[in-house]
Amino acid sequence: MGISWFMLFFILFFSSFNQTYSANVGNSDLIQQTCKNTKYYELCVSSLKSDSSSQRADTKGLALIMVKVGMANATATNSYLSSQMLKSVTNNDTVMKKVVRECADKYGFAYDSLKKSVEDLGAEMYDYAYLHVMAAEDYPNACRDAFKRYPGLVYPPEIAVREDGLKRICDVVLGIIDNLGF
Template identity: 45%
Template sequence: MASIFRFVFFLLLTIFFPAQSSSTSLLQKTCNATTYYDFCLASLASKPESSKADVRGLSAIAVGIAVANATSTSSFTSSLANATADPSLRAVLRTCAAKYANAREALRSSLDALAAESYDYAFVHVSAAAEYPSVCHVLFRQVPRLVYPPELARREEALEHLCTIALDIISLLG
């Protein structure tokens, strides 16, 4: 009897909620469970594969977007370091580039953990990745004459939001 009920229930779901709207609603429902709903929705919806993803897939997409952010920010920061003549600023920027590279590697480890359905490890790796950029900010505060570049601050905030979103989604999995 229960299997007949489930069959009828799923049949009604597919009739009243076609696949596209159910994937959209899953994306909205998932992002609604995150701290930054609008940022989550905009980020995940920018990836075509999110329309067919389940929650685990959405978490991997969120982490993948964070990997791209950490990678581009590491390159950006390295470019800033190479372009400056100030040795103190160059040293801080090189350290920042390394911290973003560390964040990227932690996020890649998180993707491996997600693929293995090791959600606790995925959570730990994303948490670590979220902390690396804050070290960069602290380094700038330790040398008061240095100004934290506004573009770097924007990128740091974006990575922080992406990591928070990924953590929120991973929490739904386990």
């Protein structure tokens, strides 16, 4: 009987060790496999690996992590436009102030859409999550269009870079949601 208890302990110990090891290696593989199905592989891998919770996440969890990256981007851009950029506009340039405020609002709407996608992912309503991420990806276009409406206004390169960043993040999220098979 002593040998069978020892064998049982041995089997359980190594089975548990192997599952833990496989989960860690497997999740690194899951990140890479998931990111291969996105438009921006390097952005996907670096963003997910920088979040420690990604090592324990499934595909839906990886999507949620990337959505939160997008939310942070939208919030940072909204803050940049609302404070730093708006303060740099002269008081008599009412058109520019109006356009900058409109852009800040659009990034606020992008944040709201991403937040709704978090709720949708949690409820496994992947088609709605996909639509909300697509909306978030499109809001920066409305900002760019606001500048185009007024001849003489130049779309600031700082906003263009932030716009591109949010669009890339949203593209990654959309690729991950595609993996969820909605």
